[in-house]
Amino acid sequence: MNKLINRRGFLQGSLVASAAATVSLAKKSEAATFEGYPNAMGVLVDLSRCVGCRSCEAACNKEQNLPAPAKPFNDFSVFDEMQHGQKRRTDETRYTIVNRYDIPGREHPLFRKIQCNHCQEPACLTSCFVNAYTKTPEGAVIYDPDVCVGCRTCMVACPFYIPTFRYSSAFHPRIMKCVFCYDTRLTKGLPPACVESCPQEALTFGRRSDLLDMGKQRIRENPGAYVDHIYGEHEAGGTAWMYISPAPFEQAGFDVTVPKEPILNYVKDFLSIVPMVLTIWPALFAGFHLLATRKDKMEQQKKNENEGEV
Template sequence: MNRHRRDFLKTAGAVATLPLLASSARGSDAPPAGKESFGCLVDLTLCVGCRKCEEACNRINALPEPPEPFDDPFVLDRRRQLQPTEFTVVNRFHTGRLDERNRAIPVFVKTQCMHCLKPACVSACIVGALQRRNDGAVFYDVSKCIGCRYCMIACPFQVPKYEYADPVTPRVRKCTFCADVISREGGKPACAAICPVEALTFGRRDKLLELARQRIRSDPGRYIDRIYGEHEVGGTGWLYLSGEPFEKLGFLDLPSRPVPQLTEAIQHGLFSFMWAPLTLFGILGGAMWLTRSGSHLKEDD
């Protein structure tokens, strides 16, 4: 086989994979959030900002030690974002509420991947490196990742982070929902297992919603009547209860429509739009190759 034919076959192979990529981009045909789907209820009225959850997450994921120790209270003086080396962070907010001695009452907010029921990251990943499992964990497979970082653009919560500092084998990094642990009978995510005040309740998502409604019903003065994550972007595995409006605590006001419905419409539109020109280029390329091989045969003769 001469070089031109090999080149043509390579190109044809690459073109042939595009429909596969297009079908992979439909990744949000994820399993429905059935009864087996797990979640975690974060009760912000209970969290005391101790950051034990951060520490447990750091240990279970074998992440590098942070520059400041986990018991350093000054860390809470600045607003932190998730990092490639920090899959969960706790931030302190002040909403203007004061206690009886006129001191500001802080609210501590733990953030991590929300493990969406219809994850935009899964939908955006053209090679299927992100998948939603039946148990609710949105899982990243580094062996499939091509580093395009579409997941980072797609995520409405700005969760996935990239190891820009690693020039050789950079990965996308985010909370794994302790997928190995929760797949075992009775297993709990490390952060939920360690929380000393039970601000984090792990369990089946449908049961967590019942529990959250029950807490709101039984203590309406303590909670606002909203469960963040119940409907946002089609629902998320991680759910939040709060005594303060979520907008005051850095939560985004998101629509209930899943993001993949929008991104898929665009992706599929693009792929169908690309398909006609690609077919034309394929035919033209084939014709050129035949013409060129004919002239080579003549030269060889």
């Protein structure tokens, strides 16, 4: 009976804590916006140079130890695949993909690489009530699966629809997305594996501020060759991955309606009046997850004690 009461008390406490976290998030949104780390790194993608070779996909797959794809990386029939009327998107088995866009009036198709854009002020981070996300000084937005409770609010919050959920594991909630090769390369001063593998030099790695200068210089020195805009300079408050394109961005599948300000700026009022019902499911997920984790730890501790007595 005491155990049952304790669990009920725990879950009630989780609800209260979740409500408090919502209020805290609303207060945090009132603070001055964060404009990114001054020395953060980034990548400039030149769509006029990409030939759709998918070398970046293969490099990412190897670097991150992801499952082998259903079709090999030299099979270009994937460009014709559609899912629910949409072109391919990233998921739990692939952190980056390349899609083809056939644009009227252009002799050759345009290819676009898609991955997490590593926003300056990430909506996934500000929407996460358990602080599973971190924006690093190097520019990457990384994720801690050990604290994630599977509420998936980050998937809803992301203006680029990037985070995906690992549905193949019901008891180990985890969001899957590009991590900018943070642990294996970025912290060592190395470019992401996808950048290093690009044979056409369509991807340029460097300090974000320098990449902006480079992109503007290419646009300025090649009149008519590029749209006079760097996608990612201001979208959603700015991103680490930025693009220049020879064709209108909407024709290459970009969402040109993404606001120029951080997403957080548009939900300040909403966050202050979030109804209690929106906090119930995350709290229950948190409760079940922590209870299961606690049970596993207790069993392991008991096993260790028994082994010590032998």
